[in-house]
Amino acid sequence: MGMSATGHYIGGEWIEGAETFESHNPATGEPLGTFPRGTETDVAAAVEAAGSAFEGWRKLSYIDRAEHLWDVYTELKNRTDELGELVTRECGKEINEGRADIVEAAHMVEWPAGNARHPHGDVVPSEIAAKDSYMRRKPRGVVGCITPWNFPIAIPFWHMAVALVEGNTVVWKPAEQTPKCAHAIAELMIDAGIPDGVFNMVQGYGDTGAALVDHETVDTVLFTGSAEVGQGIASKVGGTPGKLAACEMGGKNAVVVTEHADLDLAVPAAVLSAFKTTGQRCVSAERVIVHADVYDEFKRRFVEAAAIVAIGDPLDGDTFMGPLIEADQRERVLGHNDLAREEGVEVLVDRGELDDDEIPEGHEGGHWTGPFVYETAYDPDLRCIHEEVFGPHVALIPYEGGVERAVELQNSTPYGLAGSIISEDYRQLNYYRDHAELGLAYGNLPCIGAEVQLPFGGVKKSGNGYPSAREIIEAVTERTAWTLNNSPDIELAQGLSAELKTDDQ
Ligand code: ADP
DSSP: OOOOBOOEEETTEEEOOSSEEEEEOTTTOOEEEEEEOOOHHHHHHHHHHHHHHHHHHHHSOHHHHHHHHHHHHHHHHHTHHHHHHHHHHHHOOOHHHHHHHHHHHHHHHHHHHHHTTSOOSEEEOOSSTTEEEEEEEEEOSEEEEEOOSSSTTHHHHHHHHHHHHTTOEEEEEOOTTOHHHHHHHHHHHHHTTOOTTTEEEOOOOHHHHHHHHHOTTOOEEEEESOHHHHHHHHHHHHTSTTOEEEEEOOOOEEEEEOTTOOHHHHHHHHHHHHHGGGGOSTTOEEEEEEEHHHHHHHHHHHHHHHHHOOBOOTTSTTOSBOOOSOHHHHHHHHHHHHHHHHTTOEEEEEOSSOOGGGSOTTOTTSOOOOOEEEEOOOOTTOSTTTSOOOSSEEEEEEEOSOHHHHHHHHTOSSEESEEEEEOSOHHHHHHHHHHSOOSEEEESSOSOOOOTTSOOOOEETTEESOOSHHHHHHHHEEEEEEEEEOSSSOOOGGGOOOOOOOTTO
């Protein structure tokens, strides 16, 4: 893939920018393209275009709006392999995951497009026979979408597909690491004939995202990304009356392995949770909490697997782990590995700095690292078992006692995104289901691999508002309780008198 000059997409036009930035393949360092870095002026132009397009777009029926999305869906289905390869080249996920990103994007478009033909709202009974009451939804207007690099095609559609079908117009700020994937999405939207101004994209960094959040016309912000940035957005937006932010952020996710676990299931579940996407999913596990009775055997098998998981060229189908996204991220991950060491944990696998022969030929410019596995007794003061790393860095933490203790440890972080329990005992599974402080909880599965028809999001510091398929409708619409009187007389509920009393009576 060669270099190409590309723009923002604002009001139906490609717009160049004075300042630019480059996208790179994280497996090789090869440049993939040059993109404009959005300014406050670009953001304002995009918001204005979205505002102007809003009335025309909301006037269409749900089904007409969804028709455009079906065209996007068909393209995603027809071009899954090609777009999957683009994802792998720009964000470094191995090719099966690159492809899965496109499949997930298609599902995220299919869900709201199909939902367009389903009932929207409720018919609600009234105390007064002559009254008809309904709960109806209205679009909120211009929705600002800010997305991360790790699902560069799927997550933008989590935000935008529902927002658009519900009648909103959007201004999207894609991740600075994956502008080429963003450009491909803009092309899909254009090919689907989405009217000018309904979909707008401003490329750029965090300051471009901040300009979008700060814009006074943008009442609704959908954000997926780091806890640090998301909390900043949630508190900024939360302080402005009428504004709303739905944020999905990271976690310090855990897999619990009880004394009743089937280790043949527990080991792969933990390996997939910890190392898939090189640990760079918001749902990746960085803690495995294991009952003392099965700890030694689990540890032996987990360590054995972590020592040999295949790191390599992400375009090669035999690769399990690709590179990290960028050099800074690699520094951060290695820094967290050092921190764990300094905190005195017992390191079991250290593939942080890979040997030269582990780095695929021609990929010396990539951001390579491998599994870092350590064990430690639980200690509330250890930073390494409480702070999110976003890399293949995982703690094995033994526990004794009942499932209550395991759940206490699972809950001992400020986050609450995803987690899983491995057990053959239904009482343990149900206890975990009811007491683990999580938005996404799994039994006898890895804690990754959510499907679009379930709500996706977290509790505690991991988020609010669930910016994905099902629950996002709440964030991008306002409810109207609409009541119509069919009688010529006014009759009120609660026995409230409708009589007008006057002084001369
Ligand atoms: P990650 O660690 O996954 O890159 P970030 O939270 O840094 O997560 O980035 C997620 C998205 O948020 C990106 O599109 C990024 O440019 C954007 N972003 C970063 N900082 C800000 C900010 N202060 N305000 C708004 N958006 C931001």
